[in-house]
Amino acid sequence: MQKILDLISEEVKKAFEAADYDAELGRVTLSNRPDLCEYQCNGAMAGAKKYHKAPLVIAQDVAEKLQQSDVLAEVSAVAPGFLNMKVKESFVSGYLRNMKDAEKFGLQMPEKPKKIIIDYGGANVAKPLHVGHLRPAIIGESVKRICRYAGHDVIGDIHMGDWGLQMGLVITELQKRQPDLIYFDDSYEGEYPAEAPFTISELEEIYPTASAKSKEDAEYKAAAMEATYKLQSGVRGHRALWNHMMRVSVDDLKKNYDNLDVEFDLWKGESDVQELIPGMVEMMKKGGYAYLSDGALVVDVKEETDTKEMPPCMILKSDGASLYNTTDLATIMDRMEKYRPDRMIYVTDKRQELYFEQVFRCARKTGLVNADTEFIHICNGTMNGKDGKPFKTRDGGVMRLENLIGDINEEMLRKIRENAETKGYEVNEQEAEQTAKVVGLAAVKYGDLSNQASKDYIFDIDRFTSFEGDTGPYILYTIVRIKSILNKYIEMGGTLTGTVIQEAVNDSEKSLMLEVAKFNTVMEAAYEELAPHRICAYIYDIANAFNHFYHETKILAEEDAQKKSGWIALLILTRDILEVCIDLLGFSAPERM
Ligand code: ARG
Numbered sequence: 001m002q003k004i005l006d007l008i009s010e011e012v013k014k015a016f017e018a019a020d021y022d023a024e025l026g027r028v029t030l031s032n033r034p035d036l037c038e039y040q041c042n043g044a045m046a047g048a049k050k051y052h053k054a055p056l057v058i059a060q061d062v063a064e065k066l067q068q069s070d071v072l073a074e075v076s077a078v079a080p081g082f083l084n085m086k087v088k089e090s091f092v093s094g095y096l097r098n099m100k101d102a103e104k105f106g107l108q109m110p111e112k113p114k115k116i117i118i119d120y121g122g123a124n125v126a127k128p129l130h131v132g133h134l135r136p137a138i139i140g141e142s143v144k145r146i147c148r149y150a151g152h153d154v155i156g157d158i159h160m161g162d163w164g165l166q167m168g169l170v171i172t173e174l175q176k177r178q179p180d181l182i183y184f185d186d187s188y189e190g191e192y193p194a195e196a197p198f199t200i201s202e203l204e205e206i207y208p209t210a211s212a213k214s215k216e217d218a219e220y221k222a223a224a225m226e227a228t229y230k231l232q233s234g235v236r237g238h239r240a241l242w243n244h245m246m247r248v249s250v251d252d253l254k255k256n257y258d259n260l261d262v263e264f265d266l267w268k269g270e271s272d273v274q275e276l277i278p279g280m281v282e283m284m285k286k287g288g289y290a291y292l293s294d295g296a297l298v299v300d301v302k303e304e305t306d307t308k309e310m311p312p313c314m315i316l317k318s319d320g321a322s323l324y325n326t327t328d329l330a331t332i333m334d335r336m337e338k339y340r341p342d343r344m345i346y347v348t349d350k351r352q353e354l355y356f357e358q359v360f361r362c363a364r365k366t367g368l369v370n371a372d373t374e375f376i377h378i379c380n381g382t383m384n385g386k387d388g389k390p391f392k393t394r395d396g397g398v399m400r401l402e403n404l405i406g407d408i409n410e411e412m413l414r415k416i417r418e419n420a421e422t423k424g425y426e427v428n429e430q431e432a433e434q435t436a437k438v439v440g441l442a443a444v445k446y447g448d449l450s451n452q453a454s455k456d457y458i459f460d461i462d463r464f465t466s467f468e469g470d471t472g473p474y475i476l477y478t479i480v481r482i483k484s485i486l487n488k489y490i491e492m493g494g495t496l497t498g499t500v501i502q503e504a505v506n507d508s509e510k511s512l513m514l515e516v517a518k519f520n521t522v523m524e525a526a527y528e529e530l531a532p533h534r535i536c537a538y539i540y541d542i543a544n545a546f547n548h549f550y551h552e553t554k555i556l557a558e559e560d561a562q563k564k565s566g567w568i569a570l571l572i573l574t575r576d577i578l579e580v581c582i583d584l585l586g587f588s589a590p591e592r593m
Contacts, residue, residue: 001106003524004095004517005030005039008071008087012041015065021047021058028085037074037084038514044081055081089503092513096501099519100573105580107520109151116154117335118144120347121257121264124161125249126170128204129256129401131391132349135380138448140347141262141586142532143378147345149584150527155339159331160253160269162246164324166207168228171241172220173210174198175227183237192237196244200252203245229321232274256401261441261586273330277322280330280368281315289366290315301361310354313362325359332363336373343374345530350379350454378530381456383448391459405440409433411465412440412473416593419467435590439473440465442587446472449585450536470540475582478543479589481550482575488556489568501573502566508552509570512545516574532585539581546574 002010005028013026025043032040044059051058059077066075066085074086099105120140122133140156148154174197175184181197182188198206214221231238250267257263281297284290289299295318302310315326335341346356360375369375385391393399413436420427447464451457467473486496504510518538526534555571558564582588 001098001102001108001520003521004092004514005521007095008039008085011069011071012043012062012066012083012085015062015069016043016047018065019058019061021051021062026062031084033084037076037086039085039087041083041085042081044077044083048081059083087514089510092510092517093501093503095517096513096570096573099517100501100569104149105519105573105577107150107523114152114342115340116147116152116343116345117157117339117341118147118154118345118347119157119159119331120144120345121158121262122161122348123158123253123257124164124166125253125269126166126203126207126245127161128207129253131383131399131401131404133401134404134444135383135448135453136347136349137257137260137262138445138586139378139380139453139532141260142445142449142535142584143345143347143530145584145586146523146526146530146532146535149580150523155266155341156264157266157268158253158264160250160267162269163232163271163274163327165224165228166211167231167242167245168224168226169210169214170203170206170245171227171231171238172224173206173213174241183241185237186235188237192240196248197241198244198248200248203248259405259441261588268331270324270327270331273327273334274322276330276334277326280333281326284315284366287366294318299362299366301358301365303361310361311358313358315362325355325362328359329363329366329368332359333368336369341373343376345376345378347378347380347453350381353377353379376530378453380453381451383459384456386458386460388458405444408444408461408465409436409440411461412436412443415465415467415473419593431592435593438588438590439476439593442472442476442582442589444472445585445587446475446536449532450540452531452533470536472587473593475539475543475578476589476593478546479575479578479582480591480593482546482571482578483589483591485550485555486568486571486575492556494565494568496568496572499565499569499572501569502563505563506552508545508549509567512542512549512574513570515542515545516570516577519577526584535581535584539578542574542578 009026009028012028013023016026017023025047026041027043028039028041030039031037044055044062047053047058048055056077056079059081062083063075063077066072069075069088071087071091072085073088076084078084118140120143121137123129144154144156174181178197183192183197210224214224227238231242281290284299285297290297293312296314297316298312298314300312302312313325314323315329316322332344335344348356356375356377360377363369363375383391391399393403413432416432416436416439417427420432443464447459448457450470463469464471465473467477490496504513522534522538526532553567555564555567558567579589
């Protein structure tokens with residue numbers, strides 16, 4: 001379907017043309033004086049010079065031509081030459097009826113869908129997820145869903161950190177604690193046990209302990225590097241331990257991401273592309289891109305137009321070891337081969353901005369990708385505490401993701417109980433806990449996504465979990481309210497099928513309709529800009545418009561059956577759109593709250 005603003009523009013363009021002016025002057029925008037009109041056109045002002053006429057005269061000529069319009073109800077030319085407009089109720093209701101009948105509410109699908117790989121989450125094996133992993137997971141998941149809904153072929157990949165020093169650290173600490181484990185016996189040739197010699201909670205304690213030790217003890221650090229080297233060069237026992245770590249850790253990661261409603265299509269990691277590295281390095285050398293600098297193998301990625309420092313991209317360290325970027329480059333190569341993506345999107349903290357710039361340039365320069373393969377890095381800002389500094393636990397430590405979610409759910413449960421108490425109804429404990437989880441997730445995700453991804457924001461539990469204001473719970477509350485009206489309508493003997501949206505009978509209803517009608521405009525922008533916050537702003541406006549309408553209209557008490565069922569039809573469309581939107585943000589609504 002065409003966007004509502006385009007349809008209105010078309011109508012005004014025709015009028016400019018009919019009055020012998022350039023049609024292009026007829027572009028319409030949302031009014032910046034909503035108290036006076038719904039839409040406006042400033043084309044007359046732009047045309048004044050060309051036609052040597054007062055803008056007001058041009059505006060009047062055009063307004064004249066719009067008197068019989070099927071789209072516009074009121075058109076006035078006002079000084080110095082604005083066209084102020086309101087649309088006809090019948091035009092809006094007709095537009096909404098078409099939306100209701102159309103696939104994806106009339107969102108235009110791309111002629112040629114893009115193949116998109118989105119790399120997000122950034123989890124590391126054997127290390128617990130912490131607050132820093134929250135934003136890339138939430139943003140990535142939403143961007144993935146937005147691209148998919150826009151009609152593209154999207155693959156989400158977690159790209160686990162599973163090949164670095166952290167693995168060697170865990171192995172070293174294990175060996176210190178249990179030197180007799182069969183994995184450390186080099187002469188052993190039999191099968192290794194199927195059961196891991198540690199549980200997830202042990203693993204989660206081992207890594208931080210080992211990491212702390214290695215910072216103080218050079219010998220320990222050397223042992224960890226040695227263990228990493230042994231693992232990477234395929235020593236059997238180390239490999240077997242690595243497999244255990246992978247299984248235990250990935251199971252736990254899956255559980256955590258499940259709780260966040262974050263779902264990856266691929267669970268690949270750094271380890272998956274190790275075998276590709278030698279060939280890739282060879283290619284970079286042969287192509288004359290990579291050269292030795294202080295013993296390390298590097299590729300220059302500086303460009304003449306650079307105004308900032310742009311260090312070369314290091315491919316191999318002087319001891320021949322590969323690095324984080326070597327793996328990322330090999331992953332790009334692998335993805336091109338296996339999936340031929342048109343576009344690769346990465347979501348990480350903004351501290352990796354320069355890093356990805358280097359990697360992208362290196363991949364392009366060395367021909368790992370096609371000239372038209374797109375790279376996009378979505379850098380997220382930091383989630384801060386109320387003190388404006390990166391979010392920490394009360395005693396200043398790194399907050400585990402699980403604990404953060406636990407805190408939110410607890411606060412949400414408290415609010416749900418409190419709400420029930422003030423409203424005077426009983427809460428079923430089990431249901432309340434379930435609801436608290438659903439609403440808590442909405443609170444966190446909406447609190448995050450309603451900000452532009454690149455901006456820092458303050459994590460404010462109290463504000464995020466509030467039922468009022470620009471929050472997730474407020475949006476869910478609105479959806480639940482609509483559902484409850486629809487349920488009551490059914491209880492009163494009404495049916496939802498076959499209801500048809502009617503012309504608005506008052507301003508608040510029309511405002512709601514005009515908000516809802518922006519759907520495809522918003523979705524296109526959210527996809528083009530990869531910006532979930534666009535959707536947040538849209539549903540917040542709808543929720544406000546709906547609640548305003550609800551307070552002004554006695555929907556269920558209405559005697560005129562056609563009017564009433566028209567409202568029901570509008571409610572159904574509003575609910576459906578809100579539910580699609582929150583799904584794109586990565587959360588859902590409960591039946592009651
Ligand atoms: N595991 C990395 C980290 O903890 C993030 C991975 C981001 N993705 C990538 N392809 N490099 O920082």
